[in-house]
Amino acid sequence: MRDHETNGPASPARGGILTRRSLLAAGAVGAAGLLLTAGAKPPQGDWQTRTWDAIVLGAGAAGLGAARTLADAGRSVLVLEARNRIGGRMWTDRTSMSIPIERGAELVHGSTVSTWGLIDQLGLMTHRQTKLLGRLRPETPWIDGFHYESWQFPLGAPSYPNGLPAPTSGETALHWLQRVGITPDNYPIMLAAIEVDTEQFDVLPAKEAAKTIETALKYQGLTGPMPPEEYGDYRVIGGYDQVLQPLVAGIPLVLNAPVHTVDHAPGHVEVHTNRGTYSAKSLVVALPGGVLKHGDVVFNPPLPPEKSNGFQAISYLPVFKGILEFAHPVLPAGHPVPQGWDILTTFSKNPPSNWNASVGTPGFTGEVVVSWMTGGKAQELLDLPESQRFAAALDNLRTATGDQGLQYTKSSTYDWSKDQFARGAYPGPFSRWNANGLYSPVDDTIFWAGMVTSTVAWSRDTGVDAANSVLAALAGR
Structure with missing residues (x-):
């Protein structure tokens, strides 16, 4: 399993990282x-x-x-x-902000994928996302994504004496959830998270939601941290390229x-x-x-x-990725979420998800935040002028931090569907x-x-x- 933070001194195999990174700064x-x-x-x-x-x-x-x-x-x-x-x-964009930012792919998904051979070969620093907090609406509490509470039903678990009804052929997740009596205000956090990284439930096949609900029902009554997992998401410090x-x-x-x-x-x-x-x-x-x-x-x-x-x-999945740089960390003192956070998601917002794209970067005293959404909700954002996209992203972050005066210093976004050599961010x-x-x-x-x-x-x-x-x-x- 990969370390939460791999930063050179912990292992002789990772020596010379800063020197190597400076040599690589011009790009591959x-x-x-x-x-x-x-x-x-x-x-x-x-x-x-x-x-x-x-x-x-x-x-x-x-x-x-x-x-x-x-x-x-x-x-x-x-x-x-x-x-x-x-x-x-x-x-990797090395000119738009104070540190390198990723206009496209950003995360290493998993601790055993083939990318690690390259990362280890170069001795690169990585940061694992471990502080993942989500809430359904601004008035609901933050829930740790690595705790069993993220699988709980806010209004109580539904009961299915004859077993969970199976999805029918061609049924959407939204229709199935309505049919089995699970309303949006009773979505477990882990169910709501599906829509952030894939299609929304009015398009997604019901089987995807059903698998998550099956797991959630198994976890009812459990609290506290879940067992450590091999899977995780990592950022490469200094640029993925x-x-x-x-x-x-x-x-x-x-x-x-x-x-x-x-x-x-x-x-x-x-x-x-x-x-x-x-x-x-x-x-x-x-x-x-x-x-x-x-x-x-x-x-x-x-x-x-x-x-x-x-x-x-x-078919390609619409993706909105807005990147905002702030002169200082966005969380005020006393906030219930710890400093050095990785992901803050308020599912009722659009865009709903923010991730910290600068945590773990040596010497950087500001904060770079990525605002993220996929599917039809992302397309709604892409249809807006860029300034309105950034305004929506900032509104979510202000709500998440409780700081209505929060203001970014730099911003960046890219619509991959308008790129003639890509014609979309990635397939759905x-x-x-x-x-x-x-x-x-x-x-x-x-x-x-x-x-x-x-x-x-x-x-x-x-x-x-x-x-x-x-x-x-x-x-x-």
Whole structure:
């Protein structure tokens, strides 16, 4: 299990962190051994005349995971990236605020995922979120998310002498909850939390709510701290993009090269970009599903119908992430929530959730707070002007802290649905649950990674899987 705070001195294996972090502060791109940027002259004599073992489309976690695996196996690999940076929807912004902030992916979800190999390799500091407090409404008490109380029904547990009614096919969570007599003012905190990180209950399948209610009924009568769990969420201090350095180091990489057409035949691809054409024996497509759905890349000949139909079935989850910097910690003295808090959620608010994005950062005396919501409620925020989004986020934080005079000094947000190289923050639960067939290779030549993943580790793992399939295909020719 990962330590709550890993900060170098606790372990010889984590020595030299501050020095290493200062070297990495410029970002992982600068560590690339072979990098073609916008101002560089394309190496026409080599990269565009040779036939690579593999070309990878996309320099996000999935694409770099594939490229690293192929390069380590001794295969020649070229990465083509549409943006002027690597990382995709992992985007550490080092200029907008006093400390690095994450416009996209921010958390390491779990203590055993593959990302930890990179974190440990670099000796990076991390902070685990352990002070998670939630309440249904401003007038209700704060409840610790790691206590059994977070599973209790505020108005009393319902009784089902004949067993909890099962959801019916196609039933929404909201309809099922109404049918079994659980009203919003009697939601356990852990049930209300589902809507913050996924679709709202009027869209979400009932089975998701039913599983949580089953657990809540088992925990009735229990109080106090729950047993420690292996699972947890962690932030990488100093910028999440640091973990990309080992993946990209020494990999031939062309930035500012959006792909518009892929000509393919068994054992050969021609990839056409606005910077020229590149050839390879195989291709790993590690682009967001929204880009493929939109048809931004044309495949010639067209892909099999089951593949293109699979792209069209991908749906993205609206996500609002507002980031506010404050000159001092936001909690006043005497507040019931302890300083160094991690998450404060008031579920009746929109956006409901705030997390502390600066706790654990050495030397920083202010506080950076992320305001968060997903699903239809997030779309309501995205439809507002940015100033009104920030006003809604500040209103929640003022209510949570009890300080109506609280004011931020800097603000930032990003609507990934307006980004032409992403077309959404990440796929919704329906796409993540129904990805069958999306990863099937075409002619043992075109392989797929990413697309409907929602975490950095998952994305990278699909890239590694795709690369291993490429290696098997190349070995068989």
